[in-house]
Amino acid sequence: MRVVTGHLPHPLRSDARDNRERILDAARALFATEGLRVPMREVARRAGVGPATLYRRFPTKRELVTEAFTDQLRACRTIVDEGLAHPDPWAGFCLVVEKTCELHARHLGFTEAFMAAYPEAMDFAAARAYSLKSAGELARRAREAGGLRPDFVLDDLILMIMANRGIHALSTAARVAASRRFAALVIQAFRASPEHTRLPPVPRLAPG
Known part of the structure; x- marks a missing residue:
């Protein structure tokens, strides 16, 4: 059990990185074509993640905008x-x-x-x-x-x-x-x- 649980965090960290990149890619695409009025939920939808995942990575829109640009x-x-x-x-x-x-x-x-x-x-x-x-x-x-x-x-x-x-x-x-x-x-x-x-x-x- 120790061996299994020792390896569990790696795919989770990989998933988190993938989610973060999908969110940023979606935000860049939407901000570039529609400006900053795009709702956070639309960014989540375009990225294929839930709103909760988006807000875990970027608690505020300001943080998302700053990172995206x-x-x-x-x-x-x-x-x-x-x-x-x-x-x-x-x-x-x-x-x-x-x-x-x-x-x-x-x-x-x-x-x-x-x-x-x-x-x-x-x-x-x-x-x-x-x-x-x-x-x-x-x-x-x-x-x-x-x-x-x-x-x-x-x-x-x-x-x-x-x-x-x-x-x-x-x-x-x-x-x-x-x-x-x-x-x-x-x-x-x-x-x-x-x-x-x-x-x-x-x-x-x-x-x-």
């Missing part, structure tokens, strides 16, 4: 770090605009979580503070190099993210395509010297 939080840091590392500050700034818009367009719920929904979640607060501080430093360099318009303020990036969040499309691919065009328009607006470059194509945003 861990990769996106890392991506935010990577994007601003890549922009700061670029030898041309204006090109680095443009890179941040483009990649930030696309990241938020691919994951609808992430914008809500990052900007407002869970400001008390330490991971989001720290990531937001780091990203904005780094973006501010990059903007300063781009302005001093003559690429960024002199009246730019950091809140303009917040406005950009909020406006980008409002893009509605028939599919994720169309939303990303629309976001790329929007980013191109934003970059032209932020440029110190107007320069009309060719915009990305317009995706279908509403039923024909």
Whole structure:
């Protein structure tokens, strides 16, 4: 009996890990397409687990959201770090605009979580503070190099993210395509010297 009971915890731990990954996969898929309004019970249903199992793993929706968007939080840091590392500050700034818009367009719920929904979640607060501080430093360099318009303020990036969040499309691919065009328009607006470059194509945003 000692041998049998000694081996019992292993499959239980494996089941728990499997349940946790199914829950996170379901949450990411639902948050990415429907935002954070998705009920916890719908996440459990999509994951194929009971509500009790979901709440055992993630007692609050805040914990589930924070864990589900861990990769996106890392991506935010990577994007601003890549922009700061670029030898041309204006090109680095443009890179941040483009990649930030696309990241938020691919994951609808992430914008809500990052900007407002869970400001008390330490991971989001720290990531937001780091990203904005780094973006501010990059903007300063781009302005001093003559690429960024002199009246730019950091809140303009917040406005950009909020406006980008409002893009509605028939599919994720169309939303990303629309976001790329929007980013191109934003970059032209932020440029110190107007320069009309060719915009990305317009995706279908509403039923024909």
